[in-house]
Amino acid sequence: MAERIGLEQEKRSGGDWSTGYSFQRGAFFIFCNVGTAGRTGHDYPNRFEGDRLRWSGKTGTRLDQPQVRQLLSGDHEVYVFFRSGDRDPFEFAGIGTAVEQEDGPPIRVLWSFDRDPAPRPAETPGEIRGQTFREGAMVQVTVNAYERNPAARRACIDHYGCSCQVCGFDFEETWGDLGTDFIHVHHLKEISSIGDEYEVDPINDLIPVCPNCHAMLHRRRPALMLEELRIKQSRHGSGPSLPT
Template identity: 40%
Template sequence: MSESRKQFVLSKGATCNNWNWSWSFTNHDEKMVIFGAWDFNTDNEKSLIMHKDWQKKNNRQQPGYSQAIEHLKLLDQGYNLYIFYQENISDDEGEPKIGKISDNLLKAYMKYDGEAWYAYKNAFDYLPDERDAEEEYFEGTRKLVAVNAYERNKDAREECIRIHGYKCKACDFDFEKKYGEHGKGFIHVHHIIPLNMIGKRYKVNPEHDLIPLCPNCHAMVHRFKNNELGLDKLKELISSGK
């Protein structure tokens, strides 16, 4: 570990089991879990901080992985997740090398997708935000981070909203009606067929492949990864709960 990163982590009252191989750090007094986020694993919304593929390297168990798993478990015990950004200055794709690091910690929100752990800047930023109907939109293109991530097409999202509006298709919740100007223009967009099930570049139809959902309904759809709900089933549950 670079001395500057060690000094930065220590300045936040955090520590680890070994400064040479640790990826994550804890401050138990402040209930903080801290991860460094590489620049090449970061986009505008989130950072990839852990992946199951990182468990072994050259068929050898990575101690940093085991420690990081234990640290992630602390998030279920009331700890908060924080990240700091770190620059990779190595030309070797297999061996990142730390250059500059950010001088502040950012509070983040962890999401696990079954293979990878992501740190999101905002609690509801799990999806990103109108255009001509004849345009073609492609989604699911693989983007190189350290694993395969699935790109989302912002224009397709906007076209979906232009067609369907900002009202939730499941429960009819309207953020603007409820919150006025503050809620205007806010809604999640749901892929009826999840991108990770398609696994390749494909042409998306914003009218038929995407629907607007409020965050609550969106969360219920994705609550169980192996048993995601369809729109009709979700509406049934809403009706039965009234």
């Protein structure tokens, strides 16, 4: 686990390193298995609920323990990594916010990522004015990146064109030359779920989508099917007509 966050030269035996989470350089790092037992034989019921993670702490944890209180206080960023096999590489889920807590042992926490899970009291402009916030502290995090083949991307676009295959948006029609050839390409078979090199069919495995639809497809894990998002867009959206 230590190697994942750039601490190769530091002592890392026993203690926090055996618990699945650690406090380093002012932030917490959680490493967990989802849907599979760990190498030690522990099999916690960690699972994704939509785009949130239901996570169990180590055996014996209680909400009143000092480190648990620190973990859930909101005063420190919590970097959450997961894997679906005990020998798979860890994937970065995001910076977590604890939206639900259940006492143990062990504790159970529902982590939300990349959005504010709870509504805040309304603030008037006078209350907002004068507040300052600190950003920019550097934390070194190593995650997995999966190589994309540009030739496969080009073949996909040559076949389907640059219009989004969910909502129909075309960047060139809206922004002219600035939008020429701009489009995301979505993998219908998620590379991260395969974890290895494979042969990609640019017609059957790839599809052009706009960044907004691409983000919505990945709001759930596993990703939504295109038809699911098309139905949601047609019911709730007011964008361009769907592609035929």
